[in-house]
Amino acid sequence: MASTAYARGSKPPACSRRHDVPAVVFSTAGYTDNFFHDNTDVMIPLFLSTSHFAGEVQLLITNYKPWWVAKFAPLLKKLSNYEVINFDKEADVHCFPGGQLGLYRDRDLIIGPHPTRNPRNLTMVDYNRFLRRAFGLPRDAPAVLGDKTAVRPKMLMIERKGTRKLLNLRAVQALCEELGFEVTVAEAGADVRAFAATVNAADVLLAVHGAGLTNQIFLPTGAVLVQIVPWGKMDWMATNFYGQPARDMQLRYVEYYVSEEETTLKDKYSRDHYVFKNPMQIHAQGWPALAEIVMKQDVMVNVTRFKPFLLKALDQLQD
Template sequence: MNSTAYSRPSKLPGGAGDRRPPTRLRGFASKIEPKKLGAGLLAGCCLALLTYVSLAKLFAIYSPVFASTANTSGLLQNTPPASSSSSSVPETTDAIPAEDTTFIGRENGNAVDPVDFPEEGPASAGSQEPGVPEVLSRKEDEAEKAAEAAATSVPNAEGGGEGAALAKMSCDENGEDEGFPYARPSVCELSGDIRISPKQKTMYLVNPSGGGGFDENGEKRLRPYARKDDFLLPAVVEVTVKSVPSAAAAPQCTKTHRVPAVVFSVAGYTDNFFHDNTDALIPLFLTASHLKGEVQLLITNYKPWWVQKYTPVLRRLSNYDPINFDADAGVHCFAAGYLGLYRDRDLIISPHPTRNPRNYTMVDYNRFIRSAYALRRDRPSALGEAPGMRPQMLIISRGGTRKLLNLEEVAAAATELGFNVTVAEAGADVAAFAALVNAADVLLAVHGAGLTNQIFLPTQAVVVQIVPWGNMDWMATNFYGQPAREMQLRYVEYYVDEEETSLKDKYPREHLVFSDPKALHKQGWQALAETIMKQDVKVNLTRFRPFLLQAIDKLQE
């Protein structure tokens, strides 16, 4: 079939009722020289093209859609700002598009629509908070309401505004947890006209009344690392909250944000996956997840590789690029913020009136973390649901100490009992290993940071912990056993005896390692690290096989 869409008629229509060009116009047009007519048409086309290009460039500069496309390409870059001495604010607060959300009409941390903070907590009906079920009942936080009220009076570049009258600082710094003293770090919540100057390591609070928990110099100093550890804290950047009587006494804003701030440190032990979760990611979840992404993170002791490594988690917690607190030269202004992070015991979240008023649990955190890494399995396989189906077991191997010396024999025994066995060592690619763990029904490992990966398991999967010799029951239970139960995982533990540890080849039986391991515990972590923590294990398969059967039984419960 021939197309006539662009065919040209051989003559003008002239049938009855057709409109024809007026005779006068046809006569005038016939007098124009063809060469002049062509030149005029060419000039007109050039003028139209120039006008189009000018308007398109103007649109590209001011359109939020263009801005979002340009800015999100540098998501969570590892490189610090080009010059820390520059007075301009680095482009680190551009909106980060979530995997299933388009942030049109929002750029550089400023909401275009008038609602700046979530109106409801995660318990509200219709909550879309990642990883947190809508049916969970949550308690509304008074501090959150204060932050929402403060959001209506965000300080302007010159300062002032109604936010100054709402100045408030409340700090939780005297909390105690017997047996876990490090689990109660100091945290301060602020609202009002807040000016954060990373270069000066200072948060200015415009506070005409002068009230609040400040010292005689009108200051409050805090090291915002989520672990109250006297050995570690000196290496954490100290941030000062300074009370000033008026906006004129504070530096002018170079960037105004319509979301609250969270200032925290990734110093200390955060090179370790266990501590990445206990000292940073879980505290961040506990402190900021109720804000549903509308929060600006400012990170001290900034580690570019750490930010890159946990990009999926940081994306779920904040819609904006984190700010490098160690290099930024601007003055960032907020109406509300946190200095430090709330936390609980290791891999455990318990109800608390101030530190966890929304009653989050580790089940909530596991759902959140699975959502961040797009892990789809939330339940283990049901044995017998398909002919020939075998449960999946992942054995985490170790390259340093506490190796499972007869790992191949253990894997063969598990295979003989009906498991499909995979052996892998956790590496730097968190997303890839998380997918491997989530595919398992049973996770087996010797006591160590690798067991932290149980956070990726589907709910009601099984964790098997091999506990080394040396009165390790307290550590095994509190670091991994009880957390597994809190995550609604099924838990099996196997205690190595003195014939199954490599320590028997290094120390005589009368040594404290065998005669009184508790005495080594009393000497402190260094003594443990040099002895008990350096052992490898070789399990007795006859003793161990019933524990593998327990794992199968628990999958059938």
Template sequence: MKASLRSRQEPRRVSNGVIIAAMLLSLCVLSIVKARYCSTPFGKPDDQLQEQMNSSIRMETDHPAATVEEEQEDEEDVEEAPATAAKASTTSAAAAVVSGAGKKSPKPKSKSKPKKQTCYMTSKRSERCEAAGDIRVEGNASLIHINPLSKSWKTKPYARYHDPVAMAHVREFTLKPFSSSSSPPPPACTKNHSVPGFLFSNGGFSGNLYHDYTDVLIPLFLTTRSFRGEVRFLLSGLKPWWVTKFTPLFRQLTNYDVLDVDNDGEIHCFPRIVVGSTFHKDMGVDPSKSPGGVSVVDFKRTLRAAFDLPRASASRAGARGDGKPRLLIISRKSSRRFLNEKEMAAAGAAMGFQVRIAEPDQHTDMATFARLVNSADVMVGVHGAGLTNMVFLPAGAVLVQVVPFGGLEWLTRVTFKEPAADMEVRYMDYNVQLEESSLLDQYPRSHQVLADPYAVHKQGWDALKTAYLDKQNVRLDLDRFRATLRDALALLPPAAAPLPA
């Protein structure tokens, strides 16, 4: 009897064991998924914030309708949407494990269109449209009539598609098909051009120097360099002061005046049209994806020619070869100011530098400031759009980015540290210590802003920006600053390379 009972209970025990084993296995799998996808966001701040940065980084700008001075605000911003998307993806993955279905989740469809089509995404940030034939641009109606064209397309010619805040202020254009039998027919040409047209926008965050280069000028160079000047620029959202500022660069890329496409009453006809630029990365170009292996160094050469910059290389001997390298301190009037700027200049002068202090703004003549930066061997500044002027530094020069207190290394790395290497600029961080920050005067040492910056990060971008970018100034420790300058001197080439013939 007992033997019979044991024989009937044995399958149940085996079944229970299988269930328990399956549950333990599921828990292990869930733990792995959680460790991989759901780790504490600021346990490893660099990794997590880097993901957020890659999805959207911007030097924060006021509403494009604001005044010119307001357009120059230069704080960075990061969208939180990617983090939400990552959370949703994690939830889906965990649900799939719990269900035990063992099926692979369907891969999301790529937003990129095949290159054989008229419009296609060149990256998550940029869409480019190309067509040839009978092309009639009716700019004030935001229409481009094209024959032949299979279907209508709508596009915004600004390289920041991942950022809805920027794209909300970029005018949309419609590529509209027509044929000889179209009714009503397209408008007749009033201006005929024998060269291709290239349409782009300086809406979005243009007017902020960082975005001028990241979103517009570097993609513009990458997309139009191959035309060798035989291309007509059609600019949407044209700001006259902005065009004037960068006219020397435009003259390197086009042999023709820039057209205000939004407000031009003509019907411009072209044999070919390109709408929108190709984007590779922030402040940079990927030579492996560029025709002829073009790089950001080629872009810098173009800038040197545009602004007639004499120095190709920095030197420990300085621009004049007199053994006095030049130190340029980028000043700021608003937040993140140097509170002991004069003392810093005196320290640099005592070490043998020729020292200049300058603050670029909307009213600064671009050519004049470009020559000042090109004369520098070492440039120092607190994180902000003014550091974008590193595009004018000679090769081998040293950029010292002063990183405000608050765990902002992830932000400063992507905006300027990584691009500097591609631009042949030596790079150094100067990380502000708490004792060097004005935040110590605003909060007790036990306050979360000082004691736990990553807890502030968890509260979102607005909290981070307010605490560490908007309300912080710095007073550099002069001993640390002198040590930094000594290291910068050691990085400089002993002598400048000769200028090309």
């Protein structure tokens, strides 16, 4: 394999570097500035495509982003025993005994059975374990609750500062603490390892629908994910992007759908507008309308209405 092309029928250039291990070539282009897409578009497919090599594989990256490689260095080093190669800038002619162009990919945050794409029957639970090893995360299971223990379950509330903010976050935090949770409020930052440790320390992760829920991948198996779903017939997106993946990771899952009284859309649209009468009309207009209307709302949950869902999360930790 060479990093430069040559004309059809001509003799390929001589190898200037020979490798004893196979190569896997992939791209970090696209939406890899978003943690959801970092995982769904690159890291999970890379894990699915290379974990069976046990490190004996050379990774070559096109559309190379130095900050992205630095951000996920612990994972890349766990998958390959060799420094990654910037395929676009490499002047040498590299030769390998074999290779793969591109990655195997399943659905978002899901690894399902497949005879060719996943012949080793890997699951998202395997990906979770891989992450724990790579980042040195200590917890494989949540705290054990029951009548004979005084342990307070730990909850992490992910705070959003842009759209889909939980406007009464402090009131929800107070309710959670009243119910017995030890609550930490945090916003995910650029340091993946540090935030992974924060998530892994939690028994319950609570957040409004968005990329922050991707951090469920760091929860201990058996922990609880609570998703607050904004107004706008978001059930398909809520379930497929985060709900079903949570179940595939052997997490317990609770979802709460806000009412029209709990969304800031009520301050922008009249109650006889299709936003409330028939939200599917938003979906029919495609992603631009969803992004402009549904994804830009904030929510203020009714704590009385929300309380039973928090109690359900608490109950699930005691199963």
